[in-house]
Amino acid sequence: MKKILIISPHFPPSNLAAVHRSRLFAQHLPAFGWQPVILTVHEEYYEEALDHNLAKLLPEELSIEKVSAFKVSRPRLIGDIGLRAFFQLYKRAKKIIREQKIDFLYIPIPSFYVALLGRWLHNSTGVRYGIDYIDPWVHNFPGSNKFFSRHWFSTRLSGLLEPIAIRKASLITGVAEGYYKGVQERNLHLAGECLFGAMPYGGEKRDHEKVKELGLHPYLFVQRPGKLQLVYAGAMLPKAYEPLEKILQAIASMPAMFENLEIHFIGTGKTPDDPEGYNIKPLAEKYGLWQKVIFEYPKRIPYLDVLVHLNMSQGVLILGSTEMHYTPSKVFQGILSGKPLLAVLHKDSTALQVIESTGAGICYPIDPDHLDKLVEGFNKTYASYISWIESFQPASVKMEVFEQYSAFSITNTLAKLLDRAYA
Secondary structure: OEEEEEEOOOOOOEOOOOHHHHHHHHHHHHHHOEEEEEEEEOHHHOOOOEOHHHHOOOOOOOEEEEEOOOOOOOOOOOOOHHHHOHHHHHHHHHHHHHHOOOOEEEEEEOOHHHHHHHHHHHHHHOOEEEEEEOOOOOOOOOOOOOOOOHHHHHHHHHHHHHHHHHOOOOEEEEOOHHHHHHHHHHOHHHOOOOEEEEOOOOEOHHHHHHHHHHOOOOOOOOOOOOOEEEEEEOOOOHHHHHHHHHHHHHHHHOOOOOOOEEEEEEOOOOOOOOOOOOOOHHHHHHOOOEOOOEEEEOOOOOHHHHHHHHHHOOEEEEEOOOOOOOOOOHHHHHHHHOOOEEEEEEOOOHHHHHHHHHOOEEEEEEOHHHOOHHHHHHHHHHHHHHHHHOOOOHHHOOHHHHHHHEHHHHHHHHHHHHHHHHO
């Protein structure tokens, strides 16, 4: 069996969404001839709240090595875990590669800075390496054009560092093709030298079964007779706020249509651990919907707790962005919860294709060039959703179609790419 070293600075019990990428790959890779070794940072150096139940989802036989990191200074100058543990990760990775005869090195990003370890370790050990884009690295955020702002500096730094990191890569993957499309366009020399492949986050049925085993219960809100309670769980992307505001305008324009609706936003705060860091509340208050239709719980809650609240809800709200590459992993959680999905996604999003092909929900396709149409379009979509859920049965979802999006199948795709890159 070939060996793969996965450098993932955050790993369970970290509660960050990105850890599931490495966790699920590590769980299923042995079935395809790759034995994973995880290199991570010890959880005592994480800034975020821990979720120890998440660690119970890890395979018992998984090899995990942990390093220390520099602690966060006060005032906070450097928080990125990849920077604080960069040299510790390099030193331990070099040792593991040599002593355990690692065949391939795989680095999911963010943290973006750890991508540089691939180039360094390739130069010092000869190991082939790949980078997995969970998020785009070189990317214009709102505020990137404001000179000497934080986003301005980050955008320019990423433009300098990314070409260095990917120069000798044998494999570049991403959650969707759009996540690494810019890499191909900016680095034409990679054609013929590097493999590329897109793999969405996969759904893991075992995670939902674990919720029942642990006996977890919802605690953020209770079921209310006569109310249609939808859950949106996860962070909000900067370019998702404009579609969200159009949705709120639509709801406010026809209050009678939405009088029985409740949308509960979970973990959408400004920072993961601030229970008062509201992002949705100001918009909801602007349209008179706060605590009537719109509810927000800003602090991120543990992953398995999210699944509990999805299971209690009557439906799942999926909100995308005006960027086509954004493929929300919460789509797979929603489908596996057995709840009907109401989705507002970019018209070219792969997630929209997943929902429509499985029959798991009703979708409104966002056209960024005609965003104003979303106000009227959402009302019509919601009316269709209300009519559709009256006859919805979880058994009607085409799970045989969804199987290609399972974590097991997604990992199979990765393993085939690894085989080719290694050969």
